[in-house]
Amino acid sequence: MRTEPTVATSPEETAGRVWRGLRALVLERHERRKEVCDALGMSFIRVKALRRLAAGPRTMRDLAADLIIDAPYTTVVVDDLERRGLVAREVHPADRRSKIVKVTPEGERAARRADEILSVPPPVILALPAGDLAALDRIVTGLLGTEGP
């Protein structure tokens, strides 16, 4: 496998180019937000909330922290999802102030649908030679592993 630099040699420069490239790929060429929002008929923050909740029930407080939105707006978002029958609030057994928000079966389906849309890789990635795809897979997995959760 060729590993010579594409243009520049300095690691900083290369890393910068790689990063700009990744941003272009994800943000400029293959943004799927509109697509999911249209498909589910809701704003992206609601989609994010739904997917987050599908990953596991959470309190309002934790959901707010995950989405980086404040408590009042979390109420608005969850109210809306609840009205649609996609999530349900339950009182926390150990703290009656707190609510645990769970996805309903229908919410589960909607979240999975969103995941599917967001997961569809752009054709260029699918068209990658097997070796490159495997290398990319290994590197990206590593990049995610060495960070946060």
Added chain:
Amino acid sequence: MRTEPTVATSPEETAGRVWRGLRALVLERHERRKEVCDALGMSFIRVKALRRLAAGPRTMRDLAADLIIDAPYTTVVVDDLERRGLVAREVHPADRRSKIVKVTPEGERAARRADEILSVPPPVILALPAGDLAALDRIVTGLLGTEGP
């Protein structure tokens, strides 16, 4: 260099995992929008407009197409950038209806500043082994090349 799949073997599955990983990396872990907006004191669409114009003068119409916003809002955005002294409108020599928008020297500086912020790669990418970084560079460059401009 190891090229064995990280988990699954099917190319579709691998491509899906890679794509989700790239999205997570760019959108969830290292979103720089807020940072640039704070630094330049303007909304992200204005930053986008400025960077686009810094890449070369354009008519209002073309700028609107680039940013995927409608004509009236383009006027609002360019008005704002012009009030800040970052861009200037000139009448198109061959069509007096049309305006050509150019960045001023100050606009040029602001755009470069935005580029710098957006280009700073996350530490994990900088920490990549030289071989992986080179491979990533080559693959990403290829991915961008096989698509649009």
Added chain:
DNA sequence: ACAGTTGGTTGTAGTCGTACAACTAATTGA
């Protein structure tokens, strides 16, 4: 027991972006 804190809700106000309608000025084509 009770002051202080926390989880959640309600309401209000402001910004940002989207979508139209309506208009002027300039250009184009029959």
Added chain:
DNA sequence: TCAATTAGTTGTACGACTACAACCAACTGT
């Protein structure tokens, strides 16, 4: 020449998100 089109501007209305203030109910520590 003149109707139709195009480039840009102005204005208006709306939805989505942000940020506060104020509030209630429930919990905590002393």
